[in-house]
Amino acid sequence: MRVAVIDERGELAGAGFDLGPMTEVLQGVPKAKGMVMALRTLSPQVMIIDELGEPAEVKELLGAAGAGVPFIASCHAATMSELARRPQFAELYNAGVLELVVLLKDLRVSKICNVRGENLEIDRGHLTGTVLYGSGGL
Secondary structure: OOEEEEEOOOOOOOOOOOOOOOEEEEEOOOHHHHHHHHHHHOOOOEEEEOOOOOHHHHHHHHHHHHOOOOEEEOOOOOOHHHHHOOHHHHHHHHHOOEEEEEEEEOOEEEEEEOOOOOEOOOOOOEOOOOEEEEOOOO
16 A cells, blocks of 8 residues: 655654555655655555644645545544544544544543544554544545
8 A cells, every 4th residue: 555644744654664565655755745745656555644733734635535545644632522522533524534533641542432422432543643544536
């Protein structure tokens, strides 16, 4: 699977992690610009984006989802109610591109739920960031 990692500040790939032979990392590039570059040049089958913050990042992520590219992204929030108040999440939720939310506490999965906050029973392994998963295609 071809994976594009948009790692603006080197937090995902910069620590020397081996992300696999089919992974391209765009590091040191603003996330919104990196997503456009990845879509145009790398033909990713999935995109991984760290910490959504700026409206332009959400706009480009929606463009990627509209082009059929699933994504994994992070957004800081400790609870579903806190996450629901974040404009980044609200925009992705309202667009209908989110499928799964993983809430973490002390670097361990504390809750896995659908975007409506309903619990899902999934193997609760160790993760290192809050995760939003969205399917490609609007």
